[in-house]
Amino acid sequence: MVVMRGRDTTSSTGPRHRTCSGPHPCRLPDLVNRCLPAGRHAPANLCDVDERLLLVEDDTDIRDIVAHALEQSGFQVTSEVDGRQALIRFRQNPFDVVVLDIMLPSLDGLEVCRKIRSESEVPIVMLTAKTDTIDVVLGLEAGADDYVTKPFEMPELFARIRAVLRRVIESPMGPAFSIRGLQIDPSAFRVLKEGRPISLTPTEFRLLLELARRSGQVLTRDILLEQVWNYEYSGDSRLVDMAIKRLRQKVEDDPSNPQLIQTVRGIGYTLQRG
Amino acid sequence: MRHPIRRGGFRWRLTIAFILVAGVSAGVVAIGAFLMIRAERENTFLERTLRESRLSLSLAEETIAQPQEPGDVRRFVSRFKRQEDFEAVVITDDDSFSSTTAIGPSHVPSELTPATGPAELPTTDIDIEGKPHLVVGSTLANSDSEFYFFFSKRHLSEESSKLQTILLRDWIAVVVLSGLLGSTLARRTLRPVSRASRAAQALAEGLLDTRLRVDTDDEFGVWATSFNEMADALQEMIDALSASHEREKRFTSDVSHELRTPLTALMTSASMAKQHLDEMGPGGRWYAEQMIRQATRLRYLVEELMEISRLDAGRESITREPVDVGELVDSVISSRGWKGHVSLHADEVAVSTDARRLERIIANLVANAIDHAKENARVHAGKDDAHVFIEVADDGPGIPSEHLPHVFDRFYKVDPARSGGTGLGLSIAAENAKLLGGTIDVTSDPGNGTRFVLRLPVTGPLPDGDHGVASTRHSSQVDTTRSQPRQ
Numbered sequence: 001m002v003v004m005r006g007r008d009t010t011s012s013t014g015p016r017h018r019t020c021s022g023p024h025p026c027r028l029p030d031l032v033n034r035c036l037p038a039g040r041h042a043p044a045n046l047c048d049v050d051e052r053l054l055l056v057e058d059d060t061d062i063r064d065i066v067a068h069a070l071e072q073s074g075f076q077v078t079s080e081v082d083g084r085q086a087l088i089r090f091r092q093n094p095f096d097v098v099v100l101d102i103m104l105p106s107l108d109g110l111e112v113c114r115k116i117r118s119e120s121e122v123p124i125v126m127l128t129a130k131t132d133t134i135d136v137v138l139g140l141e142a143g144a145d146d147y148v149t150k151p152f153e154m155p156e157l158f159a160r161i162r163a164v165l166r167r168v169i170e171s172p173m174g175p176a177f178s179i180r181g182l183q184i185d186p187s188a189f190r191v192l193k194e195g196r197p198i199s200l201t202p203t204e205f206r207l208l209l210e211l212a213r214r215s216g217q218v219l220t221r222d223i224l225l226e227q228v229w230n231y232e233y234s235g236d237s238r239l240v241d242m243a244i245k246r247l248r249q250k251v252e253d254d255p256s257n258p259q260l261i262q263t264v265r266g267i268g269y270t271l272q273r274g
Numbered sequence: 275m276r277h278p279i280r281r282g283g284f285r286w287r288l289t290i291a292f293i294l295v296a297g298v299s300a301g302v303v304a305i306g307a308f309l310m311i312r313a314e315r316e317n318t319f320l321e322r323t324l325r326e327s328r329l330s331l332s333l334a335e336e337t338i339a340q341p342q343e344p345g346d347v348r349r350f351v352s353r354f355k356r357q358e359d360f361e362a363v364v365i366t367d368d369d370s371f372s373s374t375t376a377i378g379p380s381h382v383p384s385e386l387t388p389a390t391g392p393a394e395l396p397t398t399d400i401d402i403e404g405k406p407h408l409v410v411g412s413t414l415a416n417s418d419s420e421f422y423f424f425f426s427k428r429h430l431s432e433e434s435s436k437l438q439t440i441l442l443r444d445w446i447a448v449v450v451l452s453g454l455l456g457s458t459l460a461r462r463t464l465r466p467v468s469r470a471s472r473a474a475q476a477l478a479e480g481l482l483d484t485r486l487r488v489d490t491d492d493e494f495g496v497w498a499t500s501f502n503e504m505a506d507a508l509q510e511m512i513d514a515l516s517a518s519h520e521r522e523k524r525f526t527s528d529v530s531h532e533l534r535t536p537l538t539a540l541m542t543s544a545s546m547a548k549q550h551l552d553e554m555g556p557g558g559r560w561y562a563e564q565m566i567r568q569a570t571r572l573r574y575l576v577e578e579l580m581e582i583s584r585l586d587a588g589r590e591s592i593t594r595e596p597v598d599v600g601e602l603v604d605s606v607i608s609s610r611g612w613k614g615h616v617s618l619h620a621d622e623v624a625v626s627t628d629a630r631r632l633e634r635i636i637a638n639l640v641a642n643a644i645d646h647a648k649e650n651a652r653v654h655a656g657k658d659d660a661h662v663f664i665e666v667a668d669d670g671p672g673i674p675s676e677h678l679p680h681v682f683d684r685f686y687k688v689d690p691a692r693s694g695g696t697g698l699g700l701s702i703a704a705e706n707a708k709l710l711g712g713t714i715d716v717t718s719d720p721g722n723g724t725r726f727v728l729r730l731p732v733t734g735p736l737p738d739g740d741h742g743v744a745s746t747r748h749s750s751q752v753d754t755t756r757s758q759p760r761q
Contacts, residue, residue, distance in 0.1 A: 061539040069546045129534060151538040151573050153545035222605075233609030237629070266596030 050076035051096040051165060056086040056112065057127065058104050062150075066099075069154050075161075083107030087115055097165055099157070100144070101127045102135055110142045117143030121201040123164035125157070140242035145203040146229060147236075163230040167202035172209055179212050180260060180274040182251065193251060203228065204247045207240075211261060211271040220268035244269055284467075285460040292456025293449055300448040304441040312434050320408070323425045324395055326360065327410040330423060334364075340416055347371050347419070359426035366419045377402060377424050386411045388420045399427075406431060466494035470501055482509040527583035533576045537569075544569040571696075578698040582684065585705040592628040592709060599623040599632075599655045599662055606636045607653070615644045620655040625662040625730055631706045632730075638703040639666040639714075639726050645695060646670035646724065661712075661729040672720035681716055703728075 053075040057063040060081075067077045078093070080086035083104040090098070098116060102109035113124055126139040126147040139147055145167075146160045176185035183192040189205055191198045200208065206228045211219060225235035228243075244263075248255045262270050333353075338346045347364050354362045354373035363379055364371045370379040386398045388411035398409050406427040413420050469486060476484040485505060486498040544566045551559055584590055600620025607616050636653075643651035647668035654665040673681060677688045682704040685697040700714075707714045712730040 059535050059539070062535065062542065065539055065542045065546070069542060072546075129531070150534055151541040151576070154542050154549075155545060157542075233605065 050074050052076045052078070052094065053161070054078050054080065054086065054090055054095040054098045056080045056083065056099070056104065056109070057101040058082070059101075066154070066157070070099075073158065081105070083109065083112045087112055090116055091119075095122055096168070097161055098122055098124045099127065099161065100124055102139060103129060110138055113139060113142040113144055117201075121199065123168060123202060125160050125164060127152070127157075136236070137238060137242065140238060141245070143201070143246065145201065145243075146239065159230075164203070166230065167206050167228070172206070174213075177212075179215055179271070182208075182212070182260075184209060184212055191251075198250050200247070200250060203243055204250065207243050207247055208251065208271075211269060215271045216273045218264045218267050218270045224268065240269075285457065285464055288460035288463075289453055289456040292459070293453045296452030296456075297445070297449045300445050300452075304445050308437060308441055311437060315430055315433060319425075319427070319430050320397065323397070323408055323410055323423070326425070327395055327412065327423045330354075330362065331412055331414065331421060334421060335414055335416075338414070338417070338419075342366060342417060342419060344369060344371075359428060361424040361426075363422040363424065364419055365422070381409075381424070382411070382420075382422050383409060386422075388413045388422070391415060466490075466498060470498065473501065473505075477505060477508065482512055523583060523586040526579055527587065530576050530579040530583055533572075534580070537573060537576050540569050541573055575696045575698070578696050578702060581702055582698060582705070585702070585709070590709060592631060594626045594628060596624055597627050597629045597632060599625060599664065602629060602633060603636055603653055603655050603664065606633055606640065610637065610641075612640065612644060615647070616640060616651045616653055618653045618655075620653075621657060623655055623657045623662050625732060627710050627730055631710055635703045635706050635710075635714075635728055636664060636666075638699040639664075639728065642666075642695070642699055643668040643670075643724075643726070648723075657732070660732060662732060663730075664728045665725060666728075667723055667725040669723040672722060673716070673718040673724050674720055675718070678716060678718055682714070 055067055055077055058081050063079050067079045070077045080089055084107045100109050100113055124144045126144040128135050128147050129150050136147055145164045148157050148160055172186035174186045181194050210227050221237040221240045224240045225231040229235055229239055248258050252258045252260055264270055334350055337350050348371055351362055351364055351371040351373045361373045361377050365379050372378050381402055383398045383400050389395050390413055395410050395412055400407055400409055408425045410423045473484045473486050485502045488495050488498045547562050548566050603620055643666045647670050652667045673688050680686045682700050684701045687697050704714050710730055715727045718724040
């Protein structure tokens with residue numbers, strides 16, 4: 001079982017063993033269930049180890065309610081009020097997922113996001129106060145995997161957390177393959193570019209994998225949103241655009257003049273076979 | 275808008291008046307002067323002819339002996355050959371003598387009866403071959419011969435026509451000058467008026483600090499002062515209005531932002547409460563359901579308020595990309611679970627626009643149509659010469675004409691008893707349409723429904739090959755029960 005998590009190298013616990021039974025222990029089923037309200041399923045029947053979640057939110061009421069709801073759903077929640085504190089906490093303990101508010105005292109959410117991303121591939125879901133402004137774009141540029149705008153309903157946040165975690169935990173199937181100088185090993189979550197490993201977040205990895213497996217085809221933003229982000233309808237296409245931008249930074253020789261991942265104007269993206 | 279000065283305008287009339295006054299008065303003076311001078315000249319001419327005639331007669335008395343010798347008469351007559359414009363014709367009983375061949379006895383006018391002495395000489399004007407002459411006739415006391423003297427009026431008429439030419443030329447000069455002067459004066463006089471007209475135009479175009487220069491204390495100066503006072507008042511009023519409008523916008527923005535935090539707390543709790551409804555007793559459950567519904571309603575209201583305040587702030591940017599309009603309408607309808615409520619007819623239309631905003635407009639128009647439709651809402655997407663249009667119609671009760679101009683106003687509800695919606699949807703749609711350079715028109719036939727038409731400018735040729743977009747329509751399992759709160 002492969003579990004990517006933040007700061008794997010410093011993690012004192014390492015990959016934890018789960019006591020679930022079944023052919024694919026602790027994969028999708030328990031995550032889906034954990035995102036349902038507690039009480040409807042007895043946690044003992046599922047997993048005894050919770051996903052560790054760092055919640056950074058400055059408003060006490062929202063923090064308490066969201067933390068409570070997440071805990072009830074089986075997450076092991078650590079709450080932080082302040083950006084700087086959150087960063088310290090993140091460096092002390094390993095987390096499986098980070099839920100990050102943008103407006104924070106002392107160190108704003110974007111900066112926290114950027115710092116976490118420079119150290120780890122942990123999935124980050126942003127809570128943003130604004131829908132249509134530059135905030136979303138900045139957050140995605142800083143490395144967030146997804147976002148939820150305030151006010152939100154809990155199932156919406158669960159769905160986003162579930163989707164980013166699924167990208168980490170559910171390892172893609174299939175044998176390793178090579179395309180245009182990239183060696184992609186799906187089950188190991190590993191990409192080598194000309195022999196050197198490239199560090200990708202799970203979102204970026206899934207995105208690259210999706211494009212590489214269907215190379216030569218043009219994939220629309222909607223298809224990518226569905227396949228990578230698990231949106232069924234009307235997700236924000238900026239999620240795709242910004243992730244492509246980050247991915248290009250890592251895999252292209254010259255990110256400003258991408259050769260590998262091409263934009264098809266008005267339609268989507270394609271990875272040419274070469 | 276500039277209003278051109280037309281003929282018959284004030285300046286025109288003033289110029290014409292100037293020309294008339296100057297032309298008539300100069301004309302009267304010129305004609306008077308001409309007549310006076312000509313009379314004076316003619317008088318002088320007459321006196322001279324009489325003097326010359328008397329002199330010639332007395333000469334004749336001396337030189338022509340009695341009884342007459344034809345030689346004497348011929349000599350007398352031949353003396354006149356040296357005289358210019360002065361000829362003599364002498365008619366004796368049996369002969370006639372003439373100083374020139376051009377003039378003979380036949381030219382003597384019959385009505386002229388020669389005087390018997392030089393005291394009272396009769397004169398007559400005649401034309402000889404078109405040339406005016408004055409004829410003086412007389413006899414001598416001791417003979418029957420008749421003496422006629424012909425004076426050419428050539429000089430006189432030449433002078434007169436020269437004078438006429440000079441006066442006419444001067445008159446024309448006076449008229450032209452007065453025209454120019456009149457026009458210039460009119461322009462100068464009317465300059466404050468045209469300045470004021472330009473200033474008023476500038477004011478109308480929104481340059482509220484436009485003022486007139488007050489440089490005279492005449493009527494125009496007073497007028498300019500009043501104009502400026504009016505502009506001051508106008509500016510103050512508009513400043514106050516826009517300040518209050520600004521405050522209102524800021525207030526909307528602040529309030530919606532401030533509401534957002536407690537609303538988020540409320541929404542998260544409500545959404546969790548929703549999951550636990552089954553565990554509640556029947557009494558508590560009803561209230562919880564009400565609370566959840568109202569929290570959701572409040573959420574939409576606050577979100578729409580936020581959107582309005584963002585649009586008001588005017589800092590919204592648009593990202594253009596080629597959009598397949600039919601595709602977009604279809605996805606708006608299916609993603610919101612409206613398939614059963616809307617009949618869609620979409621031509622193949624592509625336009626370069628902001629897909630998110632267009633989606634917002636379509637969603638709001640269609641939501642409104644479904645809300646009011648008796649049975650079905652109809653959507654038709656197509657294209658005419660200059661526009662891509664999306665027509666959203668319902669078969670509902672329609673909108674009375676007095677409400678029609680207000681349907682895009684914020685919180686305007688045609689029927690206040692209806693509780694659905696926030697009252698901001700159409701206004702948001704209109705603002706977004708404006709942002710995309712488009713328009714929304716509404717027509718309604720009370721009793722038969724309402725029709726909204728969104729028109730977007732076609733912004734140039736789009737690359738064809740939207741085939742890739744079509745493939746998104748596979749849309750796996752359509753799960754319309756899933757909440758779509760992001761929109």
